[in-house]
Amino acid sequence: MPENLIARLSKRNDAGLLRVLKIGDELIDFCSNDYLGLARQQEIYDAVQQEIDHSSIRLNGSTGSRLIRGNSRLAEELEVFLADFHHADAALIFNSGYDANLGFFSSVPQRGDTILYDRLIHASIHDGIRLSHAKAFAFNHNDIEDAKRLLKQSSGQVYIVVESLYSMDGDIAPLNDFAQLCAHTGALMVVDEAHSNGIYGPKGCGLVHEEHILEHCIARIYTFGKSIGAHGAVVVGSNMLRSYLINFARSFIYSTALPTNEILTIKHAYKFAASNPEAKQLLFNNIHYFTELASATPELKFLPASGPIQGLLFEGNERVKKAAEFIQQAGFDIRAILSPTVPEGTERLRICLHSFNSPEEIKNLFHHLTLFSKV
Numbered sequence: 199m200p201e202n203l204i205a206r207l208s209k210r211n212d213a214g215l216l217r218v219l220k221i222g223d224e225l226i227d228f229c230s231n232d233y234l235g236l237a238r239q240q241e242i243y244d245a246v247q248q249e250i251d252h253s254s255i256r257l258n259g260s261t262g263s264r265l266i267r268g269n270s271r272l273a274e275e276l277e278v279f280l281a282d283f284h285h286a287d288a289a290l291i292f293n294s295g296y297d298a299n300l301g302f303f304s305s306v307p308q309r310g311d312t313i314l315y316d317r318l319i320h321a322s323i324h325d326g327i328r329l330s331h332a333k334a335f336a337f338n339h340n341d342i343e344d345a346k347r348l349l350k351q352s353s354g355q356v357y358i359v360v361e362s363l364y365s366m367d368g369d370i371a372p373l374n375d376f377a378q379l380c381a382h383t384g385a386l387m388v389v390d391e392a393h394s395n396g397i398y399g400p401k402g403c404g405l406v407h408e409e410h411i412l413e414h415c416i417a418r419i420y421t422f423g424k425s426i427g428a429h430g431a432v433v434v435g436s437n438m439l440r441s442y443l444i445n446f447a448r449s450f451i452y453s454t455a456l457p458t459n460e461i462l463t464i465k466h467a468y469k470f471a472a473s474n475p476e477a478k479q480l481l482f483n484n485i486h487y488f489t490e491l492a493s494a495t496p497e498l499k500f501l502p503a504s505g506p507i508q509g510l511l512f513e514g515n516e517r518v519k520k521a522a523e524f525i526q527q528a529g530f531d532i533r534a535i536l537s538p539t540v541p542e543g544t545e546r547l548r549i550c551l552h553s554f555n556s557p558e559e560i561k562n563l564f565h566h567l568t569l570f571s572k573v
Contacts, residue, residue: 236427268455301447368507396425
């Protein structure tokens with residue numbers, strides 16, 4: 199191992215920022231993105247196994263990229279289904295949300311174009327933008343006026359990029375404001391719907407549809423690793439966009455395709471979620487109960503959020519790490535989010551709510567959070 203790499207690890211360790219892998223299976227899940235509990239849904243698992251058993255499919259893997267041998271009738275049928283579900287002309291599946299964002303932003307905006315993006319946008323979009331030849335400027339979080347200011351410095355085709363539901367702060371973008379800005383200026387809107395997919399909009403088709411701004415978006419990105427409880431992602435848009443990404447998105451071209459069992463899991467998870475709204479209702483019941491308790495506990499400093507992601511602020515990495523340790527010892531799987539992942543002074547416990555959390559678990563969690571606040 200080169201000395202400079204060892205030194206970087208040591209520096210991170212000394213700063214208390216060293217990342218390690220943990221298994222929290224024995225703890226109550228207030229951590230995962232499985233908001234609707236579909237990753238643990240037996241009915242979906244059984245439907246996938248039954249379809250495999252009753253077909254001629256006997257491959258453990260996809261055997262290659264989509265452009266070589268990894269394409270399949272099932273993958274193309276799923277893309278037609280996803281395009282229809284998300285009210286788009288076409289869809290293209292990627293192996294992950296990271297791959298989708300990397301592929302789109304590294305290939306679509308061109309030299310001479312400008313990308314304006316929310317400062318709190320996901321790391322995968324940051325990485326895609328870095329690989330682009332376009333200019334890029336960050337506007338303040340959810341700040342339409344700051345985006346307007348940056349538009350004056352922009353040239354070429356302008357892309358405005360937001361998440362519909364933000365993964366760390368848990369708040370919702372003012373999508374209509376950004377859509378109107380795009381309509382008036384000719385900018386193209388790109389929305390990452392990773393965390394809203396499955397839980398907002400009719401049948402869970404997302405916030406863009408709920409806000410009636412479909413026509414303002416050149417592309418929307420939906421991941422399957424959150425509410426859908428599977429793996430992979432899809433970019434939806436026009437037929438021309440799909441063809442362009444097949445030809446120029448390197449993360450699509452040079453990746454082995456998703457295997458059949460994952461394609462089937464995505465299909466059956468979507469159908470289960472759309473036909474079983476009870477899980478969504480349970481989730482929003484829990485969100486309502488959680489926010490009621492948060493309002494009644496002013497000593498706990500929560501970020502304003504109306505969705506399944508709730509952030510409890512602590513000042514400093516050491517304090518929030520101690521809070522996570524305390525809560526985990528009490529039996530709850532909640533992780534600390536440290537700076538510089540979030541801005542210094544906004545270190546937090548990231549609490550994720552699910553349809554399968556019980557009111558008793560939520561109440562007990564607040565009891566222990568309050569206990570720690572007095573330490």
